Amino acid sequence: MNRFAWLLDRLAYEPRRNAKLALIADYLRTTPDPDRGLALAAMTGGLAFPNAKPGLIRALIAERTDPVLFALSYDYVGDLSETVALMWPARHGANQVPHLPDVVDGLRNAGKTDLPRLVSSWLDALDETGRWALLKLITGSLRIGVSARLAKTAAASLGGVSADEVEHVWHGLEPPYVALFAWLEGRGPRPEATDPAPFRPVMLSHPVEEGDFARMEPAAFQAEWKWDGIRVQAVSGTRPDGTRVTRLFSRTGEDIAASFPDVVEALTLDGALDGELLVRRDETVQSFNTLQQRLNRKSVTAKMLVEYPAHIRAYDLLIDGEEDLRDLPLSERRLRLEGFVAKLASPIVDLSPPIAFANWDELAAARADPAAAGAGSDAEAVEGCMIKRLESPYLPGRPKGHWWKWKREARLVDCVLMYAQRGHGKRSSFYSDFTFGVWRTGEEGADELVPVGKAYFGFTDEELVELDRYVRKHTLNRFGPVREVRHEAETGLVFEVAFEGLQRSTRHKSGLAMRFPRISRIRWDKPPREADRIEALENLLPASG
Amino acid sequence: MTLARQSARWRPSELLVPMPAGLYCPPADIYIDPVRPVARALITHGHSDHARSGHGSVLATRETLAIMALRYGEGFTEAQQVAVPGETIRIGEVDFRFVPAGHVLGSAQIVVESRGLRIVASGDYKRERDPTCAGFEPVACDIFITEATFGLPVFRHPPAAGEVAKLLESVRLFPERSHIVGAYSLGKAQRVMALIREAGYEQPLYIHGAVEKITGFYEKEGIALGEIRPVARTDRKALGGEIVICPPSAAQDLWARRFPDPVTAFASGWMRIRARARQKGVELPLVISDHADWDDLQATIRETGAGEIWVTHGEAEALVHWCGTAGLKAKPLHLVGYGDEGEAEPVEEAADAAV
Numbered sequence: 001m002n003r004f005a006w007l008l009d010r011l012a013y014e015p016r017r018n019a020k021l022a023l024i025a026d027y028l029r030t031t032p033d034p035d036r037g038l039a040l041a042a043m044t045g046g047l048a049f050p051n052a053k054p055g056l057i058r059a060l061i062a063e064r065t066d067p068v069l070f071a072l073s074y075d076y077v078g079d080l081s082e083t084v085a086l087m088w089p090a091r092h093g094a095n096q097v098p099h100l101p102d103v104v105d106g107l108r109n110a111g112k113t114d115l116p117r118l119v120s121s122w123l124d125a126l127d128e129t130g131r132w133a134l135l136k137l138i139t140g141s142l143r144i145g146v147s148a149r150l151a152k153t154a155a156a157s158l159g160g161v162s163a164d165e166v167e168h169v170w171h172g173l174e175p176p177y178v179a180l181f182a183w184l185e186g187r188g189p190r191p192e193a194t195d196p197a198p199f200r201p202v203m204l205s206h207p208v209e210e211g212d213f214a215r216m217e218p219a220a221f222q223a224e225w226k227w228d229g230i231r232v233q234a235v236s237g238t239r240p241d242g243t244r245v246t247r248l249f250s251r252t253g254e255d256i257a258a259s260f261p262d263v264v265e266a267l268t269l270d271g272a273l274d275g276e277l278l279v280r281r282d283e284t285v286q287s288f289n290t291l292q293q294r295l296n297r298k299s300v301t302a303k304m305l306v307e308y309p310a311h312i313r314a315y316d317l318l319i320d321g322e323e324d325l326r327d328l329p330l331s332e333r334r335l336r337l338e339g340f341v342a343k344l345a346s347p348i349v350d351l352s353p354p355i356a357f358a359n360w361d362e363l364a365a366a367r368a369d370p371a372a373a374g375a376g377s378d379a380e381a382v383e384g385c386m387i388k389r390l391e392s393p394y395l396p397g398r399p400k401g402h403w404w405k406w407k408r409e410a411r412l413v414d415c416v417l418m419y420a421q422r423g424h425g426k427r428s429s430f431y432s433d434f435t436f437g438v439w440r441t442g443e444e445g446a447d448e449l450v451p452v453g454k455a456y457f458g459f460t461d462e463e464l465v466e467l468d469r470y471v472r473k474h475t476l477n478r479f480g481p482v483r484e485v486r487h488e489a490e491t492g493l494v495f496e497v498a499f500e501g502l503q504r505s506t507r508h509k510s511g512l513a514m515r516f517p518r519i520s521r522i523r524w525d526k527p528p529r530e531a532d533r534i535e536a537l538e539n540l541l542p543a544s545g
Numbered sequence: 546m547t548l549a550r551q552s553a554r555w556r557p558s559e560l561l562v563p564m565p566a567g568l569y570c571p572p573a574d575i576y577i578d579p580v581r582p583v584a585r586a587l588i589t590h591g592h593s594d595h596a597r598s599g600h601g602s603v604l605a606t607r608e609t610l611a612i613m614a615l616r617y618g619e620g621f622t623e624a625q626q627v628a629v630p631g632e633t634i635r636i637g638e639v640d641f642r643f644v645p646a647g648h649v650l651g652s653a654q655i656v657v658e659s660r661g662l663r664i665v666a667s668g669d670y671k672r673e674r675d676p677t678c679a680g681f682e683p684v685a686c687d688i689f690i691t692e693a694t695f696g697l698p699v700f701r702h703p704p705a706a707g708e709v710a711k712l713l714e715s716v717r718l719f720p721e722r723s724h725i726v727g728a729y730s731l732g733k734a735q736r737v738m739a740l741i742r743e744a745g746y747e748q749p750l751y752i753h754g755a756v757e758k759i760t761g762f763y764e765k766e767g768i769a770l771g772e773i774r775p776v777a778r779t780d781r782k783a784l785g786g787e788i789v790i791c792p793p794s795a796a797q798d799l800w801a802r803r804f805p806d807p808v809t810a811f812a813s814g815w816m817r818i819r820a821r822a823r824q825k826g827v828e829l830p831l832v833i834s835d836h837a838d839w840d841d842l843q844a845t846i847r848e849t850g851a852g853e854i855w856v857t858h859g860e861a862e863a864l865v866h867w868c869g870t871a872g873l874k875a876k877p878l879h880l881v882g883y884g885d886e887g888e889a890e891p892v893e894e895a896a897d898a899a900v
Contacts, residue, residue, distance in 0.1 A: 012819060013828050065698065066870060072863045073699045077818055086699035086817065128703075429821065461824070 001126065003031060004039050004100050005133035011144040020146060024154035028181075035100045037176025042137055043151035046175050049107040051115055052138045057084055060120050064089055075422060075481045076429060079143070081135035088123050088131055095125035101176075107138065148253070149201075149397075159184030164201065164396055171195035196237030197245040199253040200272060200318055200326070201396030205403035208387060212404065213360045220391070222330065223355040223363055224315055225375055226384040226405055227276040228288045228501070228515075230295075232256070234263065234273040234312055235319070244268070248277070259297045263310050266346040273340070274316035274394075275352065278381065279308045285381040288515060289503045314341055315352040315386075318394055326394035333394065355385065363387075367406060383500060384408045410498035411540060412520060413438065414531040416449055417493040420471040422481045423456060430464055431471040431483060432456055434519065436495050437510075440534040449487055450510045450534060455497060458518030467493075467522070492528035496521040502540050512537055555662045557688055557853070560639070563878040568666060568690070568857075570657060573636040575604075577655055577666050580882035587628075587641065589668025590652035591616070591731055594883050604628050606643055608651025608766065612731065615758050628653070630679070646670040647681030648835050649732030650763060656684055664688040665849065671834065672841040673705060676739040677732070677768050681845070689851035692883075693859035694836040695814050702814055702838040708831040709740045712788070712810060715829055720786040723804035724829070727796035727811040730756045732835050734790050735763045737812050738770045740833075741788065749774045751784060753791035753800070781805075797826055814838070843867065858883040 007027045014020050024043070028036045041047045061070060061084045070087065077083040098106075106118050119138070123131050136142045152170065153163040155177075161184065172194040173180055182188030236246040246264045248257040257264050260277070267273075279286040279294060286308075294300075294308050317337040318326050325333050341351055355373060357363040363385060366373030370382040384407035392402035415436035423432035433456040437449035459467065470485075470493060477484040486492055498520035505513035512534075555572075562569050567579035575585040582599035589595055589605075591612030596605070598617035602624035603610065613621045628634060628643040630653060635641075638660070643653035646668050654667040665686040672681055695702075716724055728734040734756045741750065749772040752760055757775055764770060776789060785805040795801060796809055811827040814834025822830040837845060842864060846854055854868045854875040861877035868875030 013822060013830065015823075015826065015828075066866070068866050069698050069863055072860070072866075073697050076697055076860070077699055078820060082819055083699060086701070429818065430824075 001098050001100050001103055001122075001130055001134065003027070004035070004042075005126070005130040007039065008133045008136060008142065008144055009129045011146055015145075017150070020150060021154045021157065024146070024151060025157045028155055028158055033178050033181060034176035037178060037181065038100050038104050040151055040155055040177055041175035043142065043146050044148040045140070047104065047107075047137070048140070049138060051110065051112050052107045052119070054080055054139050056116060056119065057081070057135060057138060060084075060116060060123070061087060071480075078423065078429065081139055082132055084123075084135055085128055085132035091124040095121050097125050097130065098122045103134065103137070104175075155180070155184065159186070167201055167396070168198075169193045171198040195245075196239050196270075197235040197247045197272075199233060199235070199247070199249045199255075201253075202231065202233060202251045202274070203316075203394050203396065203403065204251075204398040205386060205388075205405045206398060206400065208404040208406045216360075216387075218357065218359050218363075220389060222334070222388050222390055223357055223366075224352045224386045224388070225355065225370060225378075225382045226386050226407065227278060227285070227313055227352070228381050228383040229276040229278040229285075229291055229313075232275060232277040232312065233318070234267055234275065235271075236267040237270050256295075259294060259300060260310050261300060262305050262348065263312060266312075266344070266348050268346075269340065269344055270319075270321050271317065271340055272319035273312065273314045273337075273349070274318060275312045275314035275349075278311045278313055280311035280348070281307075281309060283377070285311070285313075285378040287380060287501070287503060289505075289513070310348065312349045313352045314349060316394065329391045329393065330388055331390040363406075367408060382408075408500075410500060410520070411502070413452075413497050413499070413537060414523065414526065415452060415495050415497045416487050416528040416531045417471075417485050417495060418449060418451055418487045420467075420483050420485055430468045432464055432468070434467070434495065436497060437487070438532045438534050438537060439529075440510075447489070449528075451508070452510045452512055452534070452537060453497065453499070453514040453517040455495075455517045455519050458498070458520055459522065463522060487528060489529040490527055494523040494526040494528055494531050495519050496523055502537060504541060510534060510537075512541070554660050557662065557664065560659055560662055561657060561664050561666070561688075561690075563880055565881075567880065567882075568878075570639060572659060573639040573641075575636060577657075578668065578883070586622075587655055588613070589646065589655060589666070590648055592649070592669070592729075595668060598622070602626065604634065604641070606630060606651045606653050609653070611762060612651060612759065615762060644682050644684055645679035647672065647675060647678060650678045650735070650766060650768070652678060652732075654681075654684065656686070662687055664690065665851070666690040667692065667845075669694070669836055670845070671837050672845065673702065673834075675736055675835070676743060677736045677763060683845060683848040685850050687851060688853045688855060689846060689849040690855045690857060690878075691842060691846065691864070692836065693842065693856045693861050693864040695834065695838050696842055696856070696860035696864035698839045698863070700814060700817055700838045701840060702817070702834050703832055705736075705740055705833045706744065708812070708833050709737070709744050712829065712831060713741070713744055713746055715808060715810075716786065716788060719806075719808060722786065722806045722808050723781075723784045724788045725796050725801045725804060725807045725809055726788060726790050726831070727793035727809070727813075727825075727827075728756075728790055728833075729813075729835075730792050731759050733812055733833070734792075735760055735768065735770065736835070737831075737833060738773070738790060739768065742769070742771045746788075747771065748787065751776045751779060751787055751789040753789070753795050755792045755795065756790055793825070843871075846873065847871075 010023050065087055074083045110118050152166045156163045156166045169191045179191045183190050231251040233249040246267045247255045248260055279291045317333050317340050320336050355366050367385045371379035375382050387404040389402050415438055418437045419435040420431035421433040423430055435451050435454045437451040439447050440450050442448035474486040475483045476486055497517050499514040499517040501515040503513045566581045566583055568577040576583045577587045578589055578595040579586050584601040586600040587604050588609055591609045596613050598621040600622045603622040604626045607627045610625050630643050633640045633642045640658045642656040646652040646654045648669045654665050657664045663686045665684050669692050670681050728737050738750055751774050754777050781803045801807055808829055809827050810829035810831055812831040812833040815821045816830035816832045854873055856864050856877045857880045865875045865877055
């Protein structure tokens with residue numbers, strides 16, 4: 001456990017990707033099975049401990065500390081595991097420091113009644129770093145700046161193979177990945193990729209920059225709408241016994257099929273589609289807000305299936321039957337995709353239509369007015385264009401020079417800072433979450449500010465330090481981790497806030513909800529009275545609501 | 546009637562009261578660590594948030610007066626008087642006594658006593674051994690005024706020797722990389738150097754220009770720090786494998802990048818919090834503090850036997866809460882201008898570095 005804790009600790013402080021890779025690879029090379037495989041599972045999200053929950057840790061620390069002191073400490077540190085690791089009353093030499101396999105075994109198999117005693121005995125035995133690592137393992141979010149992909153890349157380096165090769169066999173493997181390491185170290189055969197519906201790494205795009213167009217010949221590209229839904233990979237395959245396996249992966253490989261039985265039912269052909277998950281009702285694609293009603297649901301009611309019918313708008317085909325199409329150019333994959341969707345013949349799977357354009361000015365015009373350029377009533381769900389090279393193969397990650405996204409211009413509005421909250425994680429101890437408002441005429445006729453959104457990014461680290469200082473110097477009231485900041489006509493701070501879209505919302509006092517708000521500029525120069533009024537936002541609402 | 550009033554015991558707020566300029570003692574007409582220029586000031590120690598220039602007269606330890614003169618020039622005050630630790634100085638009907646606080650060289654608590662009421666204003670203090678300054682001496686009192694920079698139970702400083710061992714281990718692991726150690730230029734830098742020497746490291750130590758003056762002063766005061774070389778007169782490219790001490794602000798500066806593949810370390814109690822270390826881009830956090838940690842704050846409060854605790858700055862809320870659970874009367878003074886939750890010192894360092 002100490003060695004694993006040491007690795008996590010080093011990774012948490014190491015900002016450089018290559019150094020992280022070297023640290024992980026070195027650990028995997030020098031640590032025996034099954035420890036290293038369990039560490040790899042921890043870094044790739046492959047360990048789940050259904051009985052071990054943050055609530056367990058809260059209960060354990062509550063038995064040992066004053067609740068007020070715990071609350072103040074947690075607020076300050078901003079991370080449950082770290083707070084508990086630091087506050088845990090030391091009992092040096094209480095027990096033997098546990099081994100990682102024993103910890104994993106205990107967390108997996110111990111019953112709800114035994115777990116508290118087991119976990120507390122480990123915490124007693126470990127030092128601060130060890131406690132922190134153990135608690136990270138239990139809560140399941142390591143937050144050490146290591147993605148599953150990075151950990152697999154490090155593992156792949158043991159055998160001098162690419163991360164994609166590891167990715168390919170990954171779904172047939174289980175922690176502690178003994179067969180994987182045997183293969184990578186040349187001691188065993190390549191593991192079989194037995195999963196009939198595995199995830200394939202997704203191809204991502206770059207934001208298009210002003211100068212890019214000069215180097216891009218319009219005829220070499222295809223353009224599509226960029227839909228404001230969820231990128232999914234819909235994979236279906238047949239097991240050797242003839243039964244069908246269908247999965248709906250998010251772009252990070254998380255299977256969300258359980259929330260979308262209607263989609264799963266429609267996917268009756270072996271293959272892997274790349275597309276956008278949307279809600280489509282009355283022949284019209286609905287807003288992202290509507291789609292959110294269907295997300296993260298453990299159980300899906302019949303009523304929800306009717307009210308929020310899911311839909312896949314397909315734009316690529318990775319696998320057709322048994323055939324891997326990813327090396328083919330997009331132009332050929334598109335033809336295969338059209339055939340596949342036609343054969344599927346499902347009302348809830350259709351093609352993302354190409355946008356007709358002869359030059360970049362025409363595409364710019366389409367992007368500015370999607371409704372008139374073919375998107376019709378779906379235009380509200382368009383957040384820009386995708387520009388894809390017709391020759392592009394389907395490559396994992398974010399390869400340069402193939403796909404670009406060209407988002408619609410963000411809307412800008414000047415708002416006044418009203419409340420600030422301490423951030424979590426990297427931002428703990430800094431006031432970094434900002435609630436801002438715009439002016440409206442209050443019930444008694446006087447102008448008042450009404451909150452319209454909250455943003456926690458868009459500024460640099462240096463600006464964050466200044467904002468934090470500003471908040472502390474202009475605090476009116478404190479409510480736990482939240483401070484009310486002075487916001488009057490002449491005293492206060494104006495943010496230029498950028499956002500992607502606006503919806504009506506009954507959850508907010510202003511009746512509005514912003515999508516993707518961020519601080520685009522801090523207007524130190526602007527007096528609050530010159531900030532925008534609510535009417536300016538209301539004018540931006542979609543007519544249909 | 547006047548006589549009767551004079552002989553009556555002071556109410557605490559009549560002897561010491563928080564004012565915007567700092568803690569004020571009305572019967573002596575004098576401030577402790579005032580944050581703005583006043584006629585008469587008592588200064589606990591030389592850190593710039595406590596020791597400011599421009600007062601009419603300053604009473605402080607010989608070392609603190611010397612540090613203020615080094616930082617602000619000889620004219621930092623119109624008049625000065627040396628407070629000898631342990632000796633009583635009477636002003637009006639108030640007795641003042643300076644007692645070592647263990648924070649940095651020359652740092653002192655100030656015992657304020659009159660008409661049988663004794664208040665100790667401890668300034669900043671720590672309990673861990675420090676080879677560069679006199680250790681903290683607890684003074685029994687009625688009211689103990691304490692800082693709470695690390696007044697949360699998450700702050701438990703490990704032994705400093707272990708942290709220095711981490712640094713030396715890293716130097717052994719990466720013999721080609723410069724180790725840049727951010728440390729406040731007054732106190733922390735010299736303490737870290739002294740600890741490095743105690744750990745048996747004998748190579749020269751390199752220091753940033755902003756650390757030179759105070760380090761020279763410490764050496765003149767008889768604190769052995771081994772061979773010290775200014776970075777300014779050295780080829781930085783040749784400093785692979787060497788230890789360089791600089792103010793925290795310089796460690797993130799362009800200045801630090803000119804060393805061969807530097808490892809960024811920072812010696813501070815804040816390094817206990819991972820997010821703090823990451824925000825500052827620190828790769829090698831060293832939890833070494835010149836302030837009392839949570840356990841030492843409690844132990845010190847108990848040792849003084851004080852029935853009432855005033856908390857000046859830092860995480861006052863938690864410490865006041867703890868006092869309540871321990872049956873002690875306690876209140877935060879909400880003094881502003883000190884530490885600013887510990888972040889004031891880097892600003893000071895930036896100013897120093899610019900000199």
